[in-house]
Amino acid sequence: MDIKKVISEMTLEEKCSLLSGQDFWHTKAVERLGVPAVMVSDGPHGLRKQDLKGDHLGINDSIKAVCLPTACATAASFDRDMLYQLGEAIGDACQHEEVAVNLGPAVNIKRSPLCGRNFEYFSEDPYLAAELSTSQILGTQSRNVGVSVKHFAANSQEHRRMSSDSVVDERTLREIYYPAFESAVKKGKAWTVMCSYNRLNGEFASQHRGLLTDLLRGEWGFDGYVVSDWGAVSDRVKGVHAGLDLEMPSSGGSNDLRVVQAVRDGRLDEKDVDLAVERILTVHQRYLDNKKPDTVWDKEAQHQLARKMAAECMVLLKNEDSVLPLQQGETVAVIGKFAKTPRFQGGGSSHINCFKVESLLDALEGVPGITYAQGYDIQGEEPDESLIAQAVDAASKAGKAVIVAGLPDSFESEGYDRTHMRMPRCQVELIQRVAAVNPNTIVVLYNGSPVEMPWIGQVKAVVEGYLGGQAVGGATKDVLFGDVNPCGRLPESFPLKLEHNPSYLSYGGEGNTAVYNEGVFVGYRYYDKKAMDVLFPFGHGLSYTTFAYSNLRLSADSIQDTDALTVQVDVTNTGSLAGKEVVQLYVGDVESSVFRPVRELKGFEKIALEPGQTKTVTFTLSKRAFAYWNVQLSDWHVETGLFRIEIGRSSRDIVLSADVTVESTATVPMEVSVNSIFMDLRKNPKAMAVLEPLMRAANAGTSDSDSDVANEAITADMAEAMMRYSPLRSAVSFSDGKLTYDQLQAIVDQINNG
Ligand code: BGC
Numbered sequence: 001m002d003i004k005k006v007i008s009e010m011t012l013e014e015k016c017s018l019l020s021g022q023d024f025w026h027t028k029a030v031e032r033l034g035v036p037a038v039m040v041s042d043g044p045h046g047l048r049k050q051d052l053k054g055d056h057l058g059i060n061d062s063i064k065a066v067c068l069p070t071a072c073a074t075a076a077s078f079d080r081d082m083l084y085q086l087g088e089a090i091g092d093a094c095q096h097e098e099v100a101v102n103l104g105p106a107v108n109i110k111r112s113p114l115c116g117r118n119f120e121y122f123s124e125d126p127y128l129a130a131e132l133s134t135s136q137i138l139g140t141q142s143r144n145v146g147v148s149v150k151h152f153a154a155n156s157q158e159h160r161r162m163s164s165d166s167v168v169d170e171r172t173l174r175e176i177y178y179p180a181f182e183s184a185v186k187k188g189k190a191w192t193v194m195c196s197y198n199r200l201n202g203e204f205a206s207q208h209r210g211l212l213t214d215l216l217r218g219e220w221g222f223d224g225y226v227v228s229d230w231g232a233v234s235d236r237v238k239g240v241h242a243g244l245d246l247e248m249p250s251s252g253g254s255n256d257l258r259v260v261q262a263v264r265d266g267r268l269d270e271k272d273v274d275l276a277v278e279r280i281l282t283v284h285q286r287y288l289d290n291k292k293p294d295t296v297w298d299k300e301a302q303h304q305l306a307r308k309m310a311a312e313c314m315v316l317l318k319n320e321d322s323v324l325p326l327q328q329g330e331t332v333a334v335i336g337k338f339a340k341t342p343r344f345q346g347g348g349s350s351h352i353n354c355f356k357v358e359s360l361l362d363a364l365e366g367v368p369g370i371t372y373a374q375g376y377d378i379q380g381e382e383p384d385e386s387l388i389a390q391a392v393d394a395a396s397k398a399g400k401a402v403i404v405a406g407l408p409d410s411f412e413s414e415g416y417d418r419t420h421m422r423m424p425r426c427q428v429e430l431i432q433r434v435a436a437v438n439p440n441t442i443v444v445l446y447n448g449s450p451v452e453m454p455w456i457g458q459v460k461a462v463v464e465g466y467l468g469g470q471a472v473g474g475a476t477k478d479v480l481f482g483d484v485n486p487c488g489r490l491p492e493s494f495p496l497k498l499e500h501n502p503s504y505l506s507y508g509g510e511g512n513t514a515v516y517n518e519g520v521f522v523g524y525r526y527y528d529k530k531a532m533d534v535l536f537p538f539g540h541g542l543s544y545t546t547f548a549y550s551n552l553r554l555s556a557d558s559i560q561d562t563d564a565l566t567v568q569v570d571v572t573n574t575g576s577l578a579g580k581e582v583v584q585l586y587v588g589d590v591e592s593s594v595f596r597p598v599r600e601l602k603g604f605e606k607i608a609l610e611p612g613q614t615k616t617v618t619f620t621l622s623k624r625a626f627a628y629w630n631v632q633l634s635d636w637h638v639e640t641g642l643f644r645i646e647i648g649r650s651s652r653d654i655v656l657s658a659d660v661t662v663e664s665t666a667t668v669p670m671e672v673s674v675n676s677i678f679m680d681l682r683k684n685p686k687a688m689a690v691l692e693p694l695m696r697a698a699n700a701g702t703s704d705s706d707s708d709v710a711n712e713a714i715t716a717d718m719a720e721a722m723m724r725y726s727p728l729r730s731a732v733s734f735s736d737g738k739l740t741y742d743q744l745q746a747i748v749d750q751i752n753n754g
Pocket of ligand 1: 055
């Protein structure tokens, strides 16, 4: 279809009609010109295609589909290839079901453990979130189905989600909240971006031209269309001008009419409308030209894939005395409602209608030595004495006890935030009572975000299973029995308690204003800087085997910021089982004039090693790995100096490190004024070239005799500090009339213009 030609043949009303949905999930058609409607559907952990009554809260049913592990789990895989495969699986489902765009992945940063939608998001770390979500995007789009990377931007809370204003400084946005979107656009070539409900620094994202046009298209080169989150439009006319192309769901046509009117009144340029229509149709045409409804959607095969993936995502947090893996034939009391009816996905728009669900008990069928007790109920928090007594009895008769616990649906969901980080009281009590009678107690957790673990010292092992999708039961069995060697790593820090979280003092905001006070110090960036104890650090995860690191080498000791640095390290499996290690690379700026985290993740690789095998892992670091966002330059900037390259098992378990000097090729322009202080002037060669001769001349004119008078009140340090912090203008005040303000201003002009 010649899209430009078709648009030129449309009436203004027809064009404006295309700027919003026909219903919950379809765009509009213009039949007389052969423009078809297309369907979009949620994601992001499978396909939620509603063919009857639509809603965006997961209330009404959707077609039977496959629930793959959710993003909180897949992030723990640290496995780009796996995310690509997950994307492909979703793409196949969409092709089969004639869905043009899958509404995901959701890549917002986990600012607080409290966010109700953390289970849908990847990480507290922007690099990890960017790498993994971009792989998912590439996977889905390899099937010629679009994604809608969401929710753009700074949408890290559910509280007042449609009205809150995220107040975030530019550096923090660039370093923390934007990178996953930036990568989705630049590397992932995302077909569509979904703007968020919230305001960003005072303006609704849905009408934020700085965000949707200047940044997204102008700087990052986005060439797809922007769709509103469902119901995120406030001022549709402003939105069209800002770059919001498609409003979803439908406004019953009323906003379309407003746009028509605005064009007629001259408040909106018709070119803005044409552009939006062109972008929408271009993306949809890409799908229509490659539509393959005969694509096989093998749900059973995807269920097996979901099981394999979920196992690869599980994080072994603790394993004292190698209590895991379980051995065939040993007696095991399996305890907990979630062992029978697992929690494996979150509530809301991502809710999948699974064609089947596999629990741990299902997977254990036929395994000898297993007993079961429910232990707790998921309605309410009150401990149930009789359920606990049955569990304690079963545990006391078994060699080991496996408690499957976590957060019930009501504890975390789209639409509202958590108010605390605790598990239900009945589960805490159960764990403590079972652990008291069975010294080999193992806890498996199904939850979408961190929980406090007051019982951690009483149990031998903990497996963090997150929300692992419909095959989570089989995956849990595979990890517990060692058929899969655990290889997940925490994509977020588990603080000891909620009060330790950096956003604790301001999370949720006051009224509609949510100030992101902690700036770039999100997650481990904060805990590491403050050297605080955490329950489990970012990147942590154990294996049934062991790994040794050696031979860290850098391609150079010193580079310019335009050069790439190659980092290599050897990793050996020193245990007796095959396993996978996640090799993590962190970079820290050793001395910086701006506040920076101690270390930031800038590379990771997941490698499989047979016992005794060694592999060399290679990372390539470019400027961005060393840079921070400099607001004055409005660009990424590397300050000349020493940087530490660290290889770690987690942000708290650094095994090897080496330093490199990076030299900046950019100069930060520094406007000199009479108020510039000497400390800054000394770092400015241009200023010193002018000032130094003057200072020498001035010193030559002062007599030495005064300095013979010892003044004990003025130490050398103090004198130096006085000088350091003195502004240029003090030269006038203390020159005894020899230097006038006009003369000083002339010197300043000479520096600035010279
Ligand atoms: C959610 C989106 C979702 C949309 C459609 C909204 O409420 O925030 O993530 O894609 O509904 O269901």
